[in-house]
Amino acid sequence: MSSQLDGCKSHMAGTMAAFWVVGIVGQIAIWFNDHEDGFQRTAYERPGEITEYGSLQFKLEEIMQHLLIELETGERTLPRSSEPLLGVFRQRR
Secondary structure, eight states: OOBOOSSEEEEETTEEEEEEEEEEETTEEEEEETTTTEEEEEEOOSTTOBSSOOSOOBOHHHHHHHHHHHHHHSOOOSOOOOOOOOSOOOOOO
């Protein structure tokens, strides 16, 4: 899923959501999701696109701490999530 960045709005699940880039570090963009009211990070490949939309949202301090650890160790510590998946899912027993 690619969504535009830098304060533009995107239609998601029938609602309007705004994404605001608050920083770019190397090839990582830190962005605020107005609809989810939280921060997330994504690989920064092309200007104006979110390439890894995730439903998990964090406080800015949490994102920055995970980013510092990643820069020091080379390993991502922030949990990953996927975009919503369409389909029929079995109920848990």
